[in-house]
Amino acid sequence: MTTNADERRVLDAVPTGLFIGGRWRPAENGATAKVEDPATGEVLTEVADASPADGMDALAAAHAAQPTIAAMAPRERSEILRRAYDLLHERIDDLALLMTLEMGKPFAEAKGEVVYASEFLRWFSEEAVRIDGGYQVAPNGQTRFLTIRQPVGVCVFVTPWNFPLAMGTRKIAPAVAAGCASVIKPAPQTPLTMLAFAQVLADAGLPDGALNVINATDAGAVMEPILRDGRARKMSFTGSTPVGKLLLSQASDKVMRSSLELGGNASFIVLDDADVDAAVEGAMIAKMRNMGEACTAANRFYVQRGVAEEFTAKLAERMGALKVGRGTEEGVNVGPLIDAKGLDKVTDLVADAVAAGASVAIGGRAQDGPGYFYPPTVLTDVPVNSRLNHEEIFGPVAPITVVDSADDALAAANATEFGLVNYVYTRDLNRALHIAENLESGMIGLNTGLVSNPAAPFGGVKESGLGREGGTVGIDEFLETKYVAIGYSG
The missing domain is CATH 3.40.605.10 (Aldehyde Dehydrogenase; Chain A, domain 1)
Structure with missing residues (x-):
């Protein structure tokens, strides 16, 4: 302190x-x-x-x-x-x-x-x-x-x-x-x-x-x-x-x-054979690093139906336990967004998703008082066509969309003009290689929520x-x- x-x-x-x-x-x-x-x-x-x-x-x-x-x-x-x-x-x-x-x-x-x-x-x-x-x-x-x-x-x-x-x-x-x-x-x-x-x-x-x-x-x-x-x-x-x-x-x-x-518009794919606890841990890193204000931040969560309920509950619990406050204070995990413009954007994106049918599992409303604080937020049942799935959020919001298959997740992940990074959690080597080779991005986080490393080539494809x-x-x-x-x- x-x-x-x-x-x-x-x-x-x-x-x-x-x-x-x-x-x-x-x-x-x-x-x-x-x-x-x-x-x-x-x-x-x-x-x-x-x-x-x-x-x-x-x-x-x-x-x-x-x-x-x-x-x-x-x-x-x-x-x-x-x-x-x-x-x-x-x-x-x-x-x-x-x-x-x-x-x-x-x-x-x-x-x-x-x-x-x-x-x-x-x-x-x-x-x-x-x-x-x-x-x-x-x-x-x-x-x-x-x-x-x-x-x-x-x-x-x-x-x-x-x-x-x-x-x-x-x-x-x-x-x-x-x-x-x-x-x-x-x-x-x-x-x-x-x-x-x-x-x-x-x-x-x-x-x-x-x-x-x-x-x-x-x-x-x-x-x-x-x-x-x-x-x-x-x-x-x-x-x-x-x-x-x-x-x-x-x-x-x-x-x-x-x-x-x-x-970026990174997808975070969790398949039904994934280690869910490891996926939640990786999601916390990929989503909450820098309050979600990162080009590598997980922007869209595509979770296969068999593990969707468990993953959502555990992620919401972890997100809800984070302490929001000024970064100089003891024990704070989540600081403010950068400015009023950034706060307004996150607020508008969440409001758009909720209006389109998404449900708020936790968070979902900007804090009152000085500073540009937005609480860690998990949304479920997020429509594929919502702005959250197409625009870079740059905030602590995790929108979850349930998918039926790995191919559905792959198609959804590639349905963007961006191609910086994607994350995939699965314990099946063949599925991992198939998805990694077919994802349209410059970087893949396979069973990890962190890809940045000075010793590795960082960059994207398409409009990233x-x-x-x-x-x-x-x-x-x-x-x-x-x-x-x-x-x-x-």
Whole structure:
């Protein structure tokens, strides 16, 4: 449990300016933006609010730093990332408290995110020294092929509010490992965590200008000129599908390499031969991680009729036992949603489902009082055509639809334009393989409710995105392959 003094100390220690070219500075027009505590609705602090001119300054700083970071020895880049990893662990309590204050997640869960975020630094510190190339004899024996992998160049990152540290390290770490300078725009709801992380990287020895952080409430006005300028060669975005499509269209103007991790509509399938207790445990992780505010969150529950009653009763019992409150309080499991807009969306989705015939097993009504709290909710008999089964909920709501067969579950799971992740619980290996191979998503959680891992490739298909982050392929997004033909006379 924290005190007001702890909170004030942590907030006062965070830089609140723009981080451009290795120094902190105000916005060129002096503009600031408020950062709110979603648990109380109170203003925590104000940060510099970048203008388009500030954005272009950040791009210029990254472009100037690009030759420096590209020329650094791989081991030197690796050691910067490793030092940053160590610093995150040294500062874990302050970073976690900062995240809880601006985003709302419980303090213990925020500490878990710091650990998760740090693993991208450690993983890519190891990948930095493993960037390879090749040498090959041409089929006719008269030429030699040399392949070189080089940094793609300046990168532009836009990150969401739900994982304000991990979504940054997942992009920044491979960029640094590959030798790319970058500009990052964090979400306006949660800029403080990224500002604190920028200081971590500076303290770890990252060259000036190799990372530039710009907070901007008018993201479109600031980001579009950067993407259309031509000096940046890579764009990576995590967020909603509509915004991702817009950024992709802007990046196409200069044929920028693009990575997109967009919306999800994950199904959670429980077949009649599943271990129900294990499925409930997995559902709690897949649904309630980050209060359900995750692109990987289980969005639609398709439960086979033979185990539907047992699964529903046990899930409702577990959900009902969770403690809702401010994330700094002792024993809290569920914090607030991010803002009034997020709360209104969840409220409307539940109301739509109930009006269409769904029943409320537990929860189902927003809490009164300050903050944006919504209780853990389980709905049953959810109509297939309800909005809950077609829109990303981003809240602690589990809508359950009963199905008669595994094929029915598979068909329902694939009936969406999204394809990020799906979860399946079954003890039959053949059924598991059949469903996993036929689900239209980039990731599958088979008898587990957690798929995210820095050592694994993260990403989706269809309108859930392009490219992969993490794993051995994660650094490929930041490297270009150059081919050198060498004449050979024998």
